[in-house]
Amino acid sequence: MNSDEIIMEITSQFVRKHEYWENRGKNWIARITGLDEKYGYKREFLQTTKIGKEKVFLLEDFHVGEIYEVASLHSGGGTTHVGLRDTFVCTEITETHVVLECISQEGVLKRCCNQKNVAVNLVQQLLKVVTKDEAVELIEVYG
Numbered sequence: 001m002n003s004d005e006i007i008m009e010i011t012s013q014f015v016r017k018h019e020y021w022e023n024r025g026k027n028w029i030a031r032i033t034g035l036d037e038k039y040g041y042k043r044e045f046l047q048t049t050k051i052g053k054e055k056v057f058l059l060e061d062f063h064v065g066e067i068y069e070v071a072s073l074h075s076g077g078g079t080t081h082v083g084l085r086d087t088f089v090c091t092e093i094t095e096t097h098v099v100l101e102c103i104s105q106e107g108v109l110k111r112c113c114n115q116k117n118v119a120v121n122l123v124q125q126l127l128k129v130v131t132k133d134e135a136v137e138l139i140e141v142y143g
Contacts, residue, residue, distance in 0.1 A: 006070060006088060006100040014049070014056040015098050018070075020084040021055075025074030029057060032067040032087065035112050041087075043069060062098050064090050067108055070100065 009016045021027050030043035046068075048055040062068075071085040087108050088100035103111075 004102045008057075008098045008100070010059055010094075010096055010098060011051070011056070013059045014051060015059050015062060016054070016056055020070070020072045025072055027072045028069070029071075030069045031061070032069055032108060032112070035109075041069060041108070041112075059093075059098070062090055062093060064093055066090050067103060067111060068100060 006018050006020070008018050017027070028045055030041075030045045032041045033044055034042040036042045046057050046061045048057055050056070066089070068088050068090065069085070070088055073085065087103050087105070089103045089107075090098065091101045092099040
């Protein structure tokens with residue numbers, strides 16, 4: 001099931017899981033924070049908590065304009081079934097619902113690769129192989 005929009009109900013300070021959730025499966029929502037060579041995206045997995053027997057997310061972890069990976073996978077008979085695995089942007093948070101709209105990989109790349117993020121990622125990678133002073137000098141010379 002791939003959906004163009006996911007609407008999740010807010011109860012108090014918690015966000016209830018959507019119907020995509022496979023009870024027997026591996027489910028997650030992760031905030032996409034950048035690009036990763038190994039996994040495709042750098043992600044911060046949102047924590048769940050329980051209200052009674054129900055797993056819920058914290059409302060404070062959702063922010064309009066941020067991108068999330070939403071997934072629901074389950075295994076059976078030696079194969080993995082994908083109920084949902086896609087990227088969404090949070091478009092609205094009302095008093096009653098969090099609204100996530102599907103965003104293409106191209107849309108994610110445009111948002112992740114703006115000039116500021118490219119510069120920050122470059123500096124972080126340079127700091128792994130050169131000293132801070134060398135990195136600053138390289139940035140000054142090459143902009």
